[in-house]
Amino acid sequence: MRTNSNGAAHAEGVKAGKLNRGLKKKHPVNNQKERKKHSSLAMRITSFYTGMLARWMSLSLVVIYLLVIGFNLYFAYLDTTPYINELAGYETLEELADSIGSTENIYAVLKDEGGNLIASSLPEQSTLTEYRFFTIDFTFYKVYYIYSLPLYTNGQNLYLHIYYDFTLLALELLVIGAAAVLLFIIAVISVYVRGHYLTRKAFSVLDELILKANSISSQNLNLRLNVTDSTDELVEFALTFNRMMDRIENAYKKQNQFVSDASHELRTPISVIQGYARMLERWGKDDKEILQESIDAINKEAKAMQDLVEKLLFIARNDKDSLVLVKDRFDLSELMNEVVRDTQMIGSGHTIDSSIEPGISVIGDRDRIKQALRIFVDNALKYTPTEGKITFRLTKEEGYAVTVIKDSGMGIPEEDLPQIFDRFYRVDTARAREKGGSGLGLSIARIIVLRHGGKIKVASKEGKGTKISVYWPLS
Numbered sequence: 001m002r003t004n005s006n007g008a009a010h011a012e013g014v015k016a017g018k019l020n021r022g023l024k025k026k027h028p029v030n031n032q033k034e035r036k037k038h039s040s041l042a043m044r045i046t047s048f049y050t051g052m053l054a055r056w057m058s059l060s061l062v063v064i065y066l067l068v069i070g071f072n073l074y075f076a077y078l079d080t081t082p083y084i085n086e087l088a089g090y091e092t093l094e095e096l097a098d099s100i101g102s103t104e105n106i107y108a109v110l111k112d113e114g115g116n117l118i119a120s121s122l123p124e125q126s127t128l129t130e131y132r133f134f135t136i137d138f139t140f141y142k143v144y145y146i147y148s149l150p151l152y153t154n155g156q157n158l159y160l161h162i163y164y165d166f167t168l169l170a171l172e173l174l175v176i177g178a179a180a181v182l183l184f185i186i187a188v189i190s191v192y193v194r195g196h197y198l199t200r201k202a203f204s205v206l207d208e209l210i211l212k213a214n215s216i217s218s219q220n221l222n223l224r225l226n227v228t229d230s231t232d233e234l235v236e237f238a239l240t241f242n243r244m245m246d247r248i249e250n251a252y253k254k255q256n257q258f259v260s261d262a263s264h265e266l267r268t269p270i271s272v273i274q275g276y277a278r279m280l281e282r283w284g285k286d287d288k289e290i291l292q293e294s295i296d297a298i299n300k301e302a303k304a305m306q307d308l309v310e311k312l313l314f315i316a317r318n319d320k321d322s323l324v325l326v327k328d329r330f331d332l333s334e335l336m337n338e339v340v341r342d343t344q345m346i347g348s349g350h351t352i353d354s355s356i357e358p359g360i361s362v363i364g365d366r367d368r369i370k371q372a373l374r375i376f377v378d379n380a381l382k383y384t385p386t387e388g389k390i391t392f393r394l395t396k397e398e399g400y401a402v403t404v405i406k407d408s409g410m411g412i413p414e415e416d417l418p419q420i421f422d423r424f425y426r427v428d429t430a431r432a433r434e435k436g437g438s439g440l441g442l443s444i445a446r447i448i449v450l451r452h453g454g455k456i457k458v459a460s461k462e463g464k465g466t467k468i469s470v471y472w473p474l475s
Contacts, residue, residue, distance in 0.1 A: 046196040053191050054184070061180045068173065076145060076164045080106055084149065084162065092154050093118070107144070107163040112156065122163065135163065143170045209241060221249040254423075261424035261439070265308055269301035311440040315423065318447045325365040325451055332369075332401050332472065333360045336394045339373050349386030356394040360401045362472045364452045369472070372448040375441040376405045376468050384409030384465070400454070400471040407467075412460040420458065421446040 083106055090096040100108050100119035110118040122128075127139040135144045144163035151158040212223045224245060225238040276294040284291040317323040333356055340354045362369075380390050384407040393404040412420060419425045424439035449456050453473045460466035 043196070045199050046192060049195055050188060050192045054188050057184050057187065061177075061184070064176070064180075065173065068169075068176070072166060072169045073145075076166065079104075080147065080162055080164060083108075084160070087160060088151060090153065093156060093158070096151070096153055096158075105165040107165070109161040109163065110151075111159045111161065113158070118158070134166075142167045209238075216245075221245065221252055258423055262308075262312055265424070266305060269305045269308075272301045273298050308440070311444060314444055315440065315447070318451075323447075323451065325368060327364050327452075328366070329361055329363050330366045331360070332362045332403070333358045333394060335366060335370055335373075336392060336403060339370065339377060340392050342374075343377050343381070343390065343392075346381070350381065350384060351387075351389040352392070353389060354392040356392065357396065360394060360396060360474075362401050362474060364472065365448075368448045369452065372445040372470070373403065373405070375445040376470075379441065380405055380407035380409065380466070383407070388465075396474070397471070399474055401474055403470045403472065405468050405470075406465065408465040411462040411464050411466055412458075413462050417458060417460060421456075 083103060087096060087099060087108065090099060097110060097119040100110055101121050107121045109120045109122060112118055122137075123140060125139050126137045128144075129136050129138060130146070133146065135146055136142070137144065142165055145166050147162040147164065149160055149162075151160050208225055212225065216223055224242045276297045279290055280294045284294055314323070336354075336356045340352065340356070343350075344352050377390070384390060388408040390408075391404070391406040393402075393406070395402050395404075421442045423443045425442075426439045446456060449470055449472075455471045457469040457471070458466065459469075
């Protein structure tokens with residue numbers, strides 16, 4: 001049983017190996033077939049227009065040939081009709097035979113009902129080779145168009161064969177045909193070569209796109225398409241790709257900066273906790289003061305870490321579009337009065353002033369809106385001296401409830417205003433760290449405002465204070 005089992009397994013292995021080798025052998029062929037299926041777009045465009053040109057030129061040549069032949073046949077009919085009418089007017093065979101003669105480009109042959117020759121105006125040395133509609137005289141190198149008609153003369157059935165010389169027309173058609181074929185070949189080749197060159201040049205931006213897209217990685221996000229040589233609609237395509245790469249590169253830089261800043265923010269409390277842990281290990285067991293100091297410091301840093309992690313999670317949920325807001329209609333005037341009371345309790349030494357219009361209601365997440373307002377208030381308290389003034393105001397303005405928080409603090413330099421809502425951004429890094437800021441508060445406040453469909457306006461002057469106006473939609 002064991003031997004049979006091993007043998008079966010070996011056989012299966014051999015089959016699998018053969019199957020894999022067969023697949024490996026077929027794989028290049030499949031690749032070649034795939035490559036054949038995906039033909040060049042430039043080649044197809046060039047072939048399409050070249051084929052269209054060839055068809056139209058061929059049709060034009062045929063039309064020209066038919067028109068030339070038709071006009072010549074019409075003129076031949078006009079030339080031969082008087083001659084035929086004259087011959088048809090004779091009543092006796094002798095008169096008819098004597099009248100058979102040649103005129104310019106017209107020859108006649110008269111035969112009886114049995115096909116016997118009665119009279120002919122063709123040269124005697126002529127060697128005729130007849131075809132369906134024309135005859136070639138290889139002796140004199142002439143081409144004749146044949147037209148036959150029956151005649152009834154003196155009680156006899158006769159046949160008159162008219163030979164119209166269109167040798168000159170044949171030469172004209174031959175020259176026109178040769179010239180047309182030559183021009184046709186030159187035109188098709190020129191259009192194909194020039195068209196393929198121009199098409200490939202126009203699509204060169206696509207080739208460059210494929211090449212650069214295949215080589216893009218996190219290490220070379222600065223790759224861009226060259227648009228200096230493009231002057232057609234593909235320029236906008238290239239510019240769109242470059243703008244997309246700009247956004248990707250900026251997002252990647254912000255992500256890297258975000259990770260770096262978050263790591264840096266967490267490094268400080270971790271280092272403090274580790275330091276106090278070592279103090280506890282060395283002296284804390286016996287010294288109650290060091291024990292209590294270490295416990296307080298560890299609790300403080302752990303709380304700071306928890307606060308930072310919660311802020312990071314809030315921003316991450318927003319980035320993933322999984323941030324949930326519990327929206328309902330509530331009294332914003334009441335909320336503003338609540339924020340004012342809280343500020344009066346914690347803002348000892350500051351002058352708190354308020355002007356709040358009553359009865360203003362909005363639809364939103366009350367807790368999140370209060371969180372945003374508290375962020376603005378905390379910044380005002382941090383950067384306003386104790387003798388400074390903080391003003392609250394709530395009014396209605398063009399479909400918005402406008403909350404204003406104004407302070408008389410140190411203000412924000414003009415060059416820093418565009419970046420104050422960026423993550424981890426600090427106007428003065430040393431001063432911000434001293435006051436315990438992580439640089440995420442204004443980013444979170446901005447997210448909350450935008451999630452409610454609102455907008456923020458900031459007016460600040462260094463040394464004069466800052467005014468933040470938040471517009472909440474009333475409906």
